[in-house]
Amino acid sequence: MADVAEVSRSRSLAAKVLHAALSILKDRGGEAPGRDLISEIPHRVELDDWATASYEKSGNIRWQSTLYFFSIDASKAGLLVKKKGVWYLTPEGEKTLELGPKGLLDTATAAYRDWKAKNQHVDLPITGGQNVPSGVAEIEEHRQEATIQEMEESAIASIKAEIDRKNEYEFQDLVAALLRGMGYFTPFVAPRGKDGGVDIIAYRDPLGTVSPRIKVQIKHRQEKTAVTEIRQLMGLLQKEGDVGIFVSSGGFTPDAKTAARSSHVHVELIDVDRFIALWQEFYAKMSDDDKVLLPLIPIYFYAPNN
Incomplete structure (x- = not known):
């Protein structure tokens, strides 16, 4: 089972980068390619060595994987929409920005739990006093969806680079x-x-x-x-x-x-x-x-x- 301190640290990072991503979308008129958000977030958020470290198995950077993982919650909550590598901020997402990083993340994960329960007809447990994805199968499914989105955006970025050339x-x-x-x-x-x-x-x-x-x-x-x-x-x-x-x-x-x-x-x-x-x-x-x-x-x- 994951260490409580590690979970808390991950959620703190998730709150910061997710709030930064939606703030960038707002500043850009409500939409931006996901890879553009990735390049701009380090200028908005202070990221320590732990956040910028790469996972040993995948080589993915921790803060980026964290953003993609919890952006699924934000999508299911109706705070943002993703289409073909482009992220769109919804009116609900813009309003939720006013809650600050922690309030935004708590709102997103709670809405995700509600969505999951309604769509799969299961009662999902409360972990550590907070609504977070729990259970090995559920976490793995969440992570797989995030990985696919990250790879899709990476592929689109490479196609754009080739077009630019x-x-x-x-x-x-x-x-x-x-x-x-x-x-x-x-x-x-x-x-x-x-x-x-x-x-x-x-x-x-x-x-x-x-x-x-x-x-x-x-x-x-x-x-x-x-x-x-x-x-x-x-x-x-x-x-x-x-x-x-x-x-x-x-x-x-x-x-x-x-x-x-x-x-x-x-x-x-x-x-x-x-x-x-x-x-x-x-x-x-x-x-x-x-x-x-x-x-x-x-x-x-x-x-x-x-």
């Missing part, structure tokens, strides 16, 4: 390959030089006789795409059945997102996180020539019903 024309080829994997024809992919504002034209059929007819603009850079560039693409959608897609590896400004949502023409915005999610989803449907542009290896884990 590509030049603008290689990224353009990736976008064209994705569209083909989604079932579109791409009769026009802009050559080097001026493109008239359109980098790719995609059709549902080889001749473009079936709607939608898609005009794609692509920007591969660190800066966020501004609203003026979104409006320029809107100006090119003049025929009935025209749809615009703007792919920006640097993301979009809030004004750009608002303009796309409120536009009378259909403009879809794809940032790098959404691009990666789509690439993973349609990868199996791509040709071998397209897969090699950004190759992936699927890995499968046992997923207990949660």
